[in-house]
Every structure is written in C-alpha cells, then in structure tokens.
Amino acid sequence: xxxxLAAAAPAxxxxxxxxxxxxxxxxxxxxxxxxxxxxMVGAVLTQNTNWGNVERAINNLKAGNLLSLAALxxxxxxxxxxLIRPAxxxxxKARRLRNLLDLVALRFGGDLEALWSLPLDQARxxxxxxxxxxxxxxxxxxxxAGGLPSFVVDAYTFRALGRHGLAEPGLDYHGLRALFMAxxxxxAALYNEYHALLVRLGKERCKKGRPxxxxxxxxxx
DNA sequence: TGCCAGGCCGGGT
DNA sequence: ACCCGGCATGGC
Numbered sequence: 214x215x216x217x218l219a220a221a222a223p224a225x226x227x228x229x230x231x232x233x234x235x236x237x238x239x240x241x242x243x244x245x246x247x248x249x250x251x252x253m254v255g256a257v258l259t260q261n262t263n264w265g266n267v268e269r270a271i272n273n274l275k276a277g278n279l280l281s282l283a284a285l286x287x288x289x290x291x292x293x294x295x296l297i298r299p300a301x302x303x304x305x306k307a308r309r310l311r312n313l314l315d316l317v318a319l320r321f322g323g324d325l326e327a328l329w330s331l332p333l334d335q336a337r338x339x340x341x342x343x344x345x346x347x348x349x350x351x352x353x354x355x356x357x358a359g360g361l362p363s364f365v366v367d368a369y370t371f372r373a374l375g376r377h378g379l380a381e382p383g384l385d386y387h388g389l390r391a392l393f394m395a396x397x398x399x400x401a402a403l404y405n406e407y408h409a410l411l412v413r414l415g416k417e418r419c420k421k422g423r424p425x426x427x428x429x430x431x432x433x434x
Numbered sequence: 435t436g437c438c439a440g441g442c443c444g445g446g447t
Numbered sequence: 448a449c450c451c452g453g454c455a456t457g458g459c
Binding site for chain 1: 453454455456457458
C-alpha cells in the first residue's frame with residue numbers, strides 16, 4: 214500500500230523538486246532568444262549541440278538580417294548550411310530548418326499565431342510531421358516559442374529523475390512527459406522554468422567534472 | 435587529446 | 448520493439 218502509493222503519487226515530489234531547484238538556482242529566464250522564429254530556429258540548431266555554438270550560428274543569421282521567414286526561405290540550402298556551420302551537423306540542420314520553415318509558410322501562411330491557436334495535440338502533431346523535428350524539438354517550440362503548456366523532456370531530465378528516484382526507470386520520452394503533465398498544473402510559465410532548471414542542474418558539475426555535485430539541491434532526499 | 439553538447443532519422447536485428 | 452551508426456563544430 215505504501216509502496217503503491219509512492220509509485221502512483223509522484224506529483225508532490227515533482228512539485229517539491231521544482232521548488233527546491235528554483236530556491237537553489239533562481240529563475241533561469243529561458244528561452245535565450247527574442248522572437249518566436251528565433252526560438253524555433255534555435256530549437257533545431259541546438260539538437261545534440263552546445264548552446265554556445267548555436268549562438269554563433271544565430272549571430273551569423275542576425276548579422277545578415279536573415280532572421281525572418283521570408284529571408285531564410287529565400288536562401289538556398291548551401292548558403293543556409295554555411296551560415297549555420299558553427300552549430301554542427303550543418304547540412305542536416307539546413308534541411309531540417311527548411312522543412313520547418315516550409316511548414317510554417319505553406320500550411321500556416323507564415324502566421325505562427327495560426328499554429329499556436331490549434332489545440333495543443335494538433336499543434337504538436339503538425340510540428341512532428343516536419344522531418345527533423347522530434348519530440349523534444351516540438352515541445353521546445355510549443356513551450357518556448359508558442360507559450361503553450363507542453364512539457365519538454367531532454368537527456369538531463371532522464372538523468373536527473375533517474376538519479377534521484379523521482380520516476381520509475383524505463384519510462385520513455387512520452388511516459389516522462391505524461392508524468393510531468395499529470396503531476397503539475399498546466400501552466401506554461403511553470404513548465405518553462407522547470408525544464409530550464411533541470412538543464413541548469415544537469416550542467417552543474419563538481420570540480421572534478423563528475424555529474425553529481427555535493428550540495429546538489431536534490432541531494433539525499 | 436579525447437569527449438561531450440538542451441536529437442533525430444534510417445536501417446538492421 | 449530496441450539498438451546502432453551517421454551527422455560536425457567548438458570548448459574544456
């Protein structure tokens with residue numbers, strides 16, 4: 214009974230974990246990007262890639278005044294690839310960006326509000342239909358560009374929840390996302406901060422470079 | 435110097 | 448249903 218309850222009721226722990234992280238690290242002010250389009254571009258560019266490299270790529274686009282739907286779609290694939298080269302996987306990501314930009318232009322008439330206005334599941338499916346947009350990229354776009362309450366799961370989330378026993382092992386992306394969304398009120402501001410805090414936690418390293426630091430906000434709890 | 439970073443896809447078992 | 452290789456740059 215006690216065990217069943219503990220396994221079936223992670224909600225209070227997930228909320229308390231959030232409160233601890235927020236108390237320890239403070240607000241993270243995500244996403245680091247000013248416009249919805251910039252956030253979308255960044256979401257693709259940051260796939261398996263350090264954010265510092267993404268910033269270089271985005272700065273290239275900004276420097277050319279290219280950070281608009283029309284300007285980006287006017288580039289040919291090789292030009293785009295060279296501009297985003299610092300972000301790595303640049304040929305691949307140029308195609309992925311093009312797919313996504315085409316989706317916005319052709320299916321939504323270039324109006325992102327038309328995308329955000331859909332029911333969450335439909336907006337998510339629309340993004341996932343774009344080749345190169347997987348679950349994390351889709352949820353990042355929905356949450357950080359669209360302001361919709363779609364929880365973002367990433368590698369840090371898996372590690373943190375596993376390490377601290379906050380979710381049963383073996384949950385996949387969908388399972389973990391569903392757990393968060395069932396455990397927390399559906400508030401974009403909360404999801405925004407929580408994911409950012411989990412990334413912050415993941416980036417924390419003790420001085421020896423090991424993944425678990427003394428003084429971790431979730432340590433021994 | 436090697437390893438890693440806010441994934442995703444396609445092909446093979 | 449998993450498992451794996453490919454994709455690429457820059458920082459530590």
